[in-house]
Amino acid sequence: MRDTRVGPTGFHDVRETNLGVVLRAVRTLAPCSRAAVAAATGLNKTTVSSLVADLIARGLLRETGESSERRVGRPGVMLALDDRTIAAVGVEVNVDYLSVVAVDLLERALVTRHIAFDARSAGPDACARRIVSAVAEVAAAPALRRRAVIGLSVAVPGLVDSPNGVVTRAPNLAWLGTPLRSRIEELMDRAGSAPVPVLVDNDANLGAVAEYRGGHLAHTADLVYITGEVGIGAGVLMNGELMRGSAGFAGEIGHVRMVEDGPECGCGRRGCLEALAGIEAILRAALPDRFPGGALTRADLADLVETAVERAAAEDTVAVEALDTAGAWLGRGAATLVNLVNPGAVVLGGYFVPLAPWLLPACRAAVRELAFAPGAGGCTVEPSELGLTAAARGGAVAMVDAMESGRLPLPAPPRNGAAAAADEGAS
Amino acid sequence: MRDTRVGPTGFHDVRETNLGVVLRAVRTLAPCSRAAVAAATGLNKTTVSSLVADLIARGLLRETGESSERRVGRPGVMLALDDRTIAAVGVEVNVDYLSVVAVDLLERALVTRHIAFDARSAGPDACARRIVSAVAEVAAAPALRRRAVIGLSVAVPGLVDSPNGVVTRAPNLAWLGTPLRSRIEELMDRAGSAPVPVLVDNDANLGAVAEYRGGHLAHTADLVYITGEVGIGAGVLMNGELMRGSAGFAGEIGHVRMVEDGPECGCGRRGCLEALAGIEAILRAALPDRFPGGALTRADLADLVETAVERAAAEDTVAVEALDTAGAWLGRGAATLVNLVNPGAVVLGGYFVPLAPWLLPACRAAVRELAFAPGAGGCTVEPSELGLTAAARGGAVAMVDAMESGRLPLPAPPRNGAAAAADEGAS
Numbered sequence: 001m002r003d004t005r006v007g008p009t010g011f012h013d014v015r016e017t018n019l020g021v022v023l024r025a026v027r028t029l030a031p032c033s034r035a036a037v038a039a040a041t042g043l044n045k046t047t048v049s050s051l052v053a054d055l056i057a058r059g060l061l062r063e064t065g066e067s068s069e070r071r072v073g074r075p076g077v078m079l080a081l082d083d084r085t086i087a088a089v090g091v092e093v094n095v096d097y098l099s100v101v102a103v104d105l106l107e108r109a110l111v112t113r114h115i116a117f118d119a120r121s122a123g124p125d126a127c128a129r130r131i132v133s134a135v136a137e138v139a140a141a142p143a144l145r146r147r148a149v150i151g152l153s154v155a156v157p158g159l160v161d162s163p164n165g166v167v168t169r170a171p172n173l174a175w176l177g178t179p180l181r182s183r184i185e186e187l188m189d190r191a192g193s194a195p196v197p198v199l200v201d202n203d204a205n206l207g208a209v210a211e212y213r214g215g216h217l218a219h220t221a222d223l224v225y226i227t228g229e230v231g232i233g234a235g236v237l238m239n240g241e242l243m244r245g246s247a248g249f250a251g252e253i254g255h256v257r258m259v260e261d262g263p264e265c266g267c268g269r270r271g272c273l274e275a276l277a278g279i280e281a282i283l284r285a286a287l288p289d290r291f292p293g294g295a296l297t298r299a300d301l302a303d304l305v306e307t308a309v310e311r312a313a314a315e316d317t318v319a320v321e322a323l324d325t326a327g328a329w330l331g332r333g334a335a336t337l338v339n340l341v342n343p344g345a346v347v348l349g350g351y352f353v354p355l356a357p358w359l360l361p362a363c364r365a366a367v368r369e370l371a372f373a374p375g376a377g378g379c380t381v382e383p384s385e386l387g388l389t390a391a392a393r394g395g396a397v398a399m400v401d402a403m404e405s406g407r408l409p410l411p412a413p414p415r416n417g418a419a420a421a422a423d424e425g426a427s
Numbered sequence: 428m429r430d431t432r433v434g435p436t437g438f439h440d441v442r443e444t445n446l447g448v449v450l451r452a453v454r455t456l457a458p459c460s461r462a463a464v465a466a467a468t469g470l471n472k473t474t475v476s477s478l479v480a481d482l483i484a485r486g487l488l489r490e491t492g493e494s495s496e497r498r499v500g501r502p503g504v505m506l507a508l509d510d511r512t513i514a515a516v517g518v519e520v521n522v523d524y525l526s527v528v529a530v531d532l533l534e535r536a537l538v539t540r541h542i543a544f545d546a547r548s549a550g551p552d553a554c555a556r557r558i559v560s561a562v563a564e565v566a567a568a569p570a571l572r573r574r575a576v577i578g579l580s581v582a583v584p585g586l587v588d589s590p591n592g593v594v595t596r597a598p599n600l601a602w603l604g605t606p607l608r609s610r611i612e613e614l615m616d617r618a619g620s621a622p623v624p625v626l627v628d629n630d631a632n633l634g635a636v637a638e639y640r641g642g643h644l645a646h647t648a649d650l651v652y653i654t655g656e657v658g659i660g661a662g663v664l665m666n667g668e669l670m671r672g673s674a675g676f677a678g679e680i681g682h683v684r685m686v687e688d689g690p691e692c693g694c695g696r697r698g699c700l701e702a703l704a705g706i707e708a709i710l711r712a713a714l715p716d717r718f719p720g721g722a723l724t725r726a727d728l729a730d731l732v733e734t735a736v737e738r739a740a741a742e743d744t745v746a747v748e749a750l751d752t753a754g755a756w757l758g759r760g761a762a763t764l765v766n767l768v769n770p771g772a773v774v775l776g777g778y779f780v781p782l783a784p785w786l787l788p789a790c791r792a793a794v795r796e797l798a799f800a801p802g803a804g805g806c807t808v809e810p811s812e813l814g815l816t817a818a819a820r821g822g823a824v825a826m827v828d829a830m831e832s833g834r835l836p837l838p839a840p841p842r843n844g845a846a847a848a849a850d851e852g853a854s
Contacts, residue, residue, distance in 0.1 A: 108588055121825075159799070159800055168800070168801070169801065171802070191722070220673075221673070222672055222673035234767070235768075238665070238670055238672075243665055243670070243768070244648075244769070245649055245665075245768055245770065245804065246648070246649035246769055246770060246771035246806070247768020247769055247800065247804045247805050248769070248803065249769040249799075249800040249804040250767060250768050250769040251767065252766040252767065252769075252799045252800070253766070253767060254799075255766055255799035256762075256763050256766050256767070257759060257763075257797055259686075260686070261689070267799060269796075269797070320825065332684060335683075335684070336683050336684075336763065336767070337767065338684065339679040339680070339682055339683050340663075340677060340678065340679065340680060340763070340767055340768070341662070341670070341672055341677050341767070341768075342671070342672020342673055342674055342675070342676040342677040342679075343672065343673060344673035370682075370684055370696070371675040371697075372586070372596075372676075372679045372681075372682035372694060373586055373595070373596070373674065373679070374595070374596065377673065377674045377676040378673055378674050379671065379673070
């Protein structure tokens, strides 16, 4: 049954929606006048003035006084986003680290932390505690003083039931049905923190958001981000929107079978892309002397990647060939995405970034060879420029976006003052 | 740059949009009163009355007089779609046949034609001529007499640049860069036919539309339709919208490499799904005695499929094993879609339908085994109930949808009479 309801659903909704519309217009146009906002949004000038007054009272817009519109007479008062009052925090949990990024309203990083942490050995409870303490540390950082934290997002490598905040399945963390959001909320409540909305999502999805909003291929509307950790996942944006699928489980390129009877994967199957080109598989092949008994302490991954880079740079044959082979598998995985999804760009993230010089030639050759569309349907394959904090950053940015699009509450205006006055004149 | 323009773009646009909104509301609610349309759409009653008058004048709505709303006093006049005045025509070109379907405004088939036609041997020019003559035959059928044909769509198995009406690449037809739309328009013009909008699109995309609008899994918002012809393609609907990708080339599951050094594919590569589980590959394996020299007349496909069905039903080991093997490959392809796109349903179309009893067990087992999400993320695999006319029917339905959503013009109202009067009172 199609929803044929198109009319306004209520005064409050319309006003909240319009606050977001004005906020987004100023993000695009700033510095800009109220008249320019009215022209761009189609809202009338009185409504825009009232909405702007409300947003100023909420600490989301400010007047700059600078005018880029040259006119005779008084310069117009210009508007810009107020980057001084709010922060959004994103955390990424991965096999061997936690990343934390806080951004302001302009989506610029205020604080970035990379914390070596063996999440698999720690287990979900200890991990939730470490997340909460890491967020508290970041919230206490000088750059966040006097800012309201509008939301916290947590990126996890695995299947995430985001509406319920549950990690359905994350084999590399050995998590199954972990109610991460409620656990974090409980811990924050017990620590006496002010409650903030918590979002749990897949790491690749949030990495894709980070690339779309702030990477070097920003605003490529059909973009795929591929995580390069022990696990491999894809975040797929179509027309700038995350493709989530019917149960939120889209993008699991790491568990597409590439070959019959291939190496065993963390998921229990054989021949998955992750078992052929995940970072652990790469390191085992590139640095065989470092895995005499096959054992790997996951907290060593960053050091081992550095060693692999050094050896490849020194033209060590074993390392170079291992990276070339992994690059070709990665290319075959990317070609599968190109054939099925036809993105404008595939961005390789995580540990694939330092290894890119040796992965990319074979990867790009495989994409060219295996894509059915001429010229790979216009798709380029590029390393990310956001490093290991992409998913955390994308999560923080997703909270800003959620606020602007009305899925998270805007900060409340003060009890009295400009906003109350503005409300009375609202249309 | 995000588009921040949200306001109305002009009086005419708003009215055209609202005509479509009312048409869709009546489609959902019929039989229904004007008041019910107003309530469902949020438009005010005067506006709805004016729009309804306009739609009645254009022959798209009618008053039924029947009332399902039981009230004291006079029965309310009820509205329904007028299924007597327009028709939309869809054609599918495939390797061994043309299908033509004409539908009315209720998307019910008025005429269905299946024409054996060797499109590959004929070449694009002869094929365009056959399309035009087939459409003329259908338009002259008694069921279409006195109907206005609002549009013609042509489904093609291959990469289609739909905005330009060009078939970029269709290896099974041996077409490359074929300007099919302009060729058809030219031929229709030369034949003195009234000009109608022509849409060229990928066959799998239009098959997916047919399933979504009228198949037995209708309204599954995340749905994949897989064509079962010489070629294999996927039409992917996410939230009821076609996923097209950045250049319109999404869904090419047939050319995903399944295995290194596999059999040769029509695209020139090896190991593509199509070379393992396309209908020609299936028939070669199931009926080896029918391919002594390896030659295949493509116009024989339908007969050969019938023979394969007969032999499998008679438990012929070679046929049964060939279908089981192909089913497993098909399942691996479907599992790739499940992992990447997480659909609610995968529908197998075309010649896969009569072969389904022998393909499906291995296919479903492979999907269960190879999907990373528990329970295949909720995905079921089902044969289509629309037969070989799915893509043609989907194309016809897509024209009706394009009209309702303002991408195709509504039929013009008569010069004088009700519509002109209604226009004067329009809001």
